[in-house]
Amino acid sequence: MAVTIKDVAKIANVAPSTVSRVIANSSRISEKTKKRVREVMDELGYHPNFIARSLASHSTRAIGLVMPSSSDAVFQNPFFPTVLTGLSEGAHAKQYALHMTTGKTDDEIYDGVVAMVQGGRVDGVVLLYSKVEDRVISYLKKRDFPFFVIGKPFKDDENINYVDNDNFKAGKEVTEHLIQLGHDRIAFIGGNLDLVVTVERIEGYEKALRNSGIKLVDEYIINDEFLQESGQDAVEVLLSLDQPPSALVVADDLMALGVLNKLDEMGIEVPKDISIVSFNNVLIAEMARPPLTSVNINIFDLGFQAAKNLIQKIENPEEPIKRIIVPFNIVTRYSCDRPKESLV
Amino acid sequence: MAVTIKDVAKIANVAPSTVSRVIANSSRISEKTKKRVREVMDELGYHPNFIARSLASHSTRAIGLVMPSSSDAVFQNPFFPTVLTGLSEGAHAKQYALHMTTGKTDDEIYDGVVAMVQGGRVDGVVLLYSKVEDRVISYLKKRDFPFFVIGKPFKDDENINYVDNDNFKAGKEVTEHLIQLGHDRIAFIGGNLDLVVTVERIEGYEKALRNSGIKLVDEYIINDEFLQESGQDAVEVLLSLDQPPSALVVADDLMALGVLNKLDEMGIEVPKDISIVSFNNVLIAEMARPPLTSVNINIFDLGFQAAKNLIQKIENPEEPIKRIIVPFNIVTRYSCDRPKESLV
DNA sequence: TTGTATGCGTTATCAT
DNA sequence: ATGATAACGCATACAA
Numbered sequence: 001m002a003v004t005i006k007d008v009a010k011i012a013n014v015a016p017s018t019v020s021r022v023i024a025n026s027s028r029i030s031e032k033t034k035k036r037v038r039e040v041m042d043e044l045g046y047h048p049n050f051i052a053r054s055l056a057s058h059s060t061r062a063i064g065l066v067m068p069s070s071s072d073a074v075f076q077n078p079f080f081p082t083v084l085t086g087l088s089e090g091a092h093a094k095q096y097a098l099h100m101t102t103g104k105t106d107d108e109i110y111d112g113v114v115a116m117v118q119g120g121r122v123d124g125v126v127l128l129y130s131k132v133e134d135r136v137i138s139y140l141k142k143r144d145f146p147f148f149v150i151g152k153p154f155k156d157d158e159n160i161n162y163v164d165n166d167n168f169k170a171g172k173e174v175t176e177h178l179i180q181l182g183h184d185r186i187a188f189i190g191g192n193l194d195l196v197v198t199v200e201r202i203e204g205y206e207k208a209l210r211n212s213g214i215k216l217v218d219e220y221i222i223n224d225e226f227l228q229e230s231g232q233d234a235v236e237v238l239l240s241l242d243q244p245p246s247a248l249v250v251a252d253d254l255m256a257l258g259v260l261n262k263l264d265e266m267g268i269e270v271p272k273d274i275s276i277v278s279f280n281n282v283l284i285a286e287m288a289r290p291p292l293t294s295v296n297i298n299i300f301d302l303g304f305q306a307a308k309n310l311i312q313k314i315e316n317p318e319e320p321i322k323r324i325i326v327p328f329n330i331v332t333r334y335s336c337d338r339p340k341e342s343l344v
Numbered sequence: 345m346a347v348t349i350k351d352v353a354k355i356a357n358v359a360p361s362t363v364s365r366v367i368a369n370s371s372r373i374s375e376k377t378k379k380r381v382r383e384v385m386d387e388l389g390y391h392p393n394f395i396a397r398s399l400a401s402h403s404t405r406a407i408g409l410v411m412p413s414s415s416d417a418v419f420q421n422p423f424f425p426t427v428l429t430g431l432s433e434g435a436h437a438k439q440y441a442l443h444m445t446t447g448k449t450d451d452e453i454y455d456g457v458v459a460m461v462q463g464g465r466v467d468g469v470v471l472l473y474s475k476v477e478d479r480v481i482s483y484l485k486k487r488d489f490p491f492f493v494i495g496k497p498f499k500d501d502e503n504i505n506y507v508d509n510d511n512f513k514a515g516k517e518v519t520e521h522l523i524q525l526g527h528d529r530i531a532f533i534g535g536n537l538d539l540v541v542t543v544e545r546i547e548g549y550e551k552a553l554r555n556s557g558i559k560l561v562d563e564y565i566i567n568d569e570f571l572q573e574s575g576q577d578a579v580e581v582l583l584s585l586d587q588p589p590s591a592l593v594v595a596d597d598l599m600a601l602g603v604l605n606k607l608d609e610m611g612i613e614v615p616k617d618i619s620i621v622s623f624n625n626v627l628i629a630e631m632a633r634p635p636l637t638s639v640n641i642n643i644f645d646l647g648f649q650a651a652k653n654l655i656q657k658i659e660n661p662e663e664p665i666k667r668i669i670v671p672f673n674i675v676t677r678y679s680c681d682r683p684k685e686s687l688v
Numbered sequence: 689t690t691g692t693a694t695g696c697g698t699t700a701t702c703a704t
Numbered sequence: 705a706t707g708a709t710a711a712c713g714c715a716t717a718c719a720a
Contacts, residue, residue: 015691047462052713054395055696076627080425088446098444102432118391257631283420287601359707396697399712
């Protein structure tokens with residue numbers, strides 16, 4: 001058995017409760033006693049037992065992470081490690097640890113969350129956006145358990161804590177960027193329509209077009225999974241139109257890479273023949289040829305803010321519902337240019 | 345407060361200990377009682393408290409993950425989420441959860457591990473290879489705490505559980521692949537020499553050359569961080585040699601992407617002018633232009649085996665030291681060809 | 689300022 | 705086959 005509070009107490013000639021108070025740095029303990037006790041702790045290599053502490057104090061100093069199903073494509077996206085880094089630093093700053101459950105199906109995930117929460121393993125939960133949200137969210141709400149969503153929830157978003165970008169605005173600005181360059185045939189290649197992020201970016205895109213008096217073309221909007229293959233398919237469809245677009249708004253860098261490859265295959269040059277802007281600004285945006293103009297959504301901050309604010313909520317349950325909007329900025333690289341007069 | 349074992353006991357008219365036995369599905373409880381107790385559990389929505397259980401049973405059913413420092417480049421590498429997926433599935437299969445600590449510096453990481461272990465938060469630990477290993481490993485060994493390393497440890501590897509590929513063999517086969525195509529001016533662009541993986545791949549590379557009677561050229565071996573920029577620098581140096589190489593072995597896909605970009609800039613075509621093979625076979629290997637021939641090291645399995653075998657070790661402390669070698673295979677794509685007679 | 693006693697929700701050891 | 709009771713290691717209300 002490891003050294004416990006009692007061992008320390010015995011050697012320091014104090015009561016266990018005194019040791020406990022020294023650990024908590026209670027103001028009601030004399031400095032002299034503190035010093036002596038601390039020396040003994042060092043001497044014995046004492047470390048508090050988190051489990052016992054949790055049981056007695058009803059607080060674990062751990063926050064639960066609900067991942068998308070591990071079979072999901074999101075896992076392959078560089079978005080994921082980055083947001084994790086942010087979460088991790090946000091948690092670490094307040095001495096919290098991260099606790100993960102995963103599952104291959106939505107049911108497994110749900111069960112994992114329930115076990116984690118009811119089992120008292122965590123003090124709060126962060127949901128990395130995915131489709132399971134519905135059940136998990138309603139469960140957490142019913143239990144009145146502290147949680148934050150990264151990305152905007154499907155519904156009831158006034159009553160749910162979340163951290164997100166202003167994706168409408170991002171979609172709009174990115175489209176305006178292309179309009180300013182002179183484009184008026186702008187297509188949108190997006191992700192899964194079940195995701196709020198996709199819908200909002202499309203709406204921003206449409207708003208920008210409308211504001212500029214450019215008429216919307218239904219065929220210019222294509223949605224599919226956040227995968228690179230779909231990027232490729234989309235390109236084929238778009239470029240076989242009578243009036244192919246001269247610019248593309250692509251909802252994800254990885255998809256944009258697929259688009260880039262397909263265009264290369266077809267002998268179409270970027271940005272000479274067609275312009276591209278994408279979202280997320282992960283490493284590959286920079287490494288693509290040409291380097292992609294991309295919206296930096298500050299993925300790290302998304303995670304960091306989620307952790308930070310969740311912990312605030314945990315430590316102060318009276319905190320009101322919060323919706324944190326992380327700013328974005330467009331990182332201009334070399335994938336956009338003025339339109340050519342004709343394409344193909 | 346949540347519903348406890350006592351509440352269930354009271355309503356089911358049994359002792360708390362009986363309920364506990366029902367949860368454990370003890371064979372010494374009659375089916376009739378089990379049924380009744382279970383009904384009450386469902387009725388009340390009972391879920392066992394992990395914390396209390398852990399305290400009493402000295403087992404947390406959680407495994408700790410030691411990440412590289414979050415500022416590290418590894419975090420940017422797609423290797424990371426994939427290995428995490430493997431770990432997660434391996435853990436989940438045995439109903440274990442994952443518990444993460446991270447830190448920005450090696451000291452923070454070390455402290456995190458100590459707190460996690462001494463605090464009794466986890467039953468075992470998996471180290472995702474990094475440079476901190478030294479202190480952390482010696483601490484864990486001293487405490488005789490169950491752990492596995494992903495990747496080969498720096499030293500003392502006969503006494504440490506690890507999961508790894510045969511990187512010597514991989515380096516050798518990949519080089520042979522190029523030799524068979526007719527190359528004899530083959531360079532190696534590797535990662536940090538502090539990493540065992542780098543050293544082993546180089547040794548395999550050298551072995552292959554020696555076996556074929558090709559003499560080693562010092563200038564043909566360049567080592568740097570696992571980053572894309574270094575890939576670029578390396579290319580400049582290599583191609584300015586009197587006898588520039590006709591083929592490159594690159595230790596990581598991400599680096600290879602940097603190499604590819606640089607070559608593209610210089611107007612050198614792959615694989616016509618120069619051939620490339622790389623390692624890890626992450627998504628970008630497939631998405632690069634041209635798609636890269638890469639060594640599939642089965643990253644998922646690295647994680648999965650680590651979790652699985654660690655849990656075995658936890659549940660059966662008598663298990664001997666294990667060294668698990670995960671097989672690899674070369675995935676041939678379009679980045680290799682026969683050498684041209686002259687380059688530049 | 690410090691000590692004593694009790695409880696947190698389980699599991700485990702004795703009994704019966 | 706089941707019940708009573710003592711740990712597990714710590715926090716805290718109450719005493720002193």
